[in-house]
Structure formats: C-alpha cells, structure tokens
Amino acid sequence: ARHTRWRKEAERVRANVLRRRLFRLFILPVVNRIENEQERRAELERAWAEFSAVPHRLFVYRDSAI
Numbered sequence: 001a002r003h004t005r006w007r008k009e010a011e012r013v014r015a016n017v018l019r020r021r022l023f024r025l026f027i028l029p030v031v032n033r034i035e036n037e038q039e040r041r042a043e044l045e046r047a048w049a050e051f052s053a054v055p056h057r058l059f060v061y062r063d064s065a066i
Contacts (some may be wrong), residue, residue, distance in 0.1 A: 023051050 027047050034040040 019052065019054070023048065027051055 028044075031040060031044050031047055034043055
C-alpha cells in the first residue's frame with residue numbers, strides 16, 4: 001500500500017511537470033505576443049486555468065494504455 005501511494009504521488013508530480021512544460025512550449029509563446037500587459041495577464045490566467053483542466057491521465061504513461 002505504501003508503494004502504491006508513493007507511485008501515485010510520483011505520477012502526479014510527473015504529470016504536473018509535463019503539463020507545465022507543454023504549457024510553456026505551446027501556449028506561452030502565443031500569449032506573450034499580446035502587447036497589452038493587462039490583457040496578456042488575463043489571457044495567461046484564463047489559458048492556464050483551461051490548460052490545467054486537461055485530465056492528468058493524458059500525461060501519465062501507462063502500460064495498459066499503449
């Protein structure tokens with residue numbers, strides 16, 4: 001049981017790291033093109049909220065999913 005808990009936590013951390021990296025790679029360059037600072041910040045917050053809603057299962061590699 002303890003190993004399962006640690007494994008799930010490790011998967012959660014890995015998914016969060018991957019989510020942030022993908023956000024920086026695909027979303028941030030587009031948002032950074034917005035010239036108006038206030039508009040850019042609002043769009044950045046909205047984009048992160050929507051991007052964070054992506055289920056973490058998409059980012060976790062599972063043997064059964066392959």
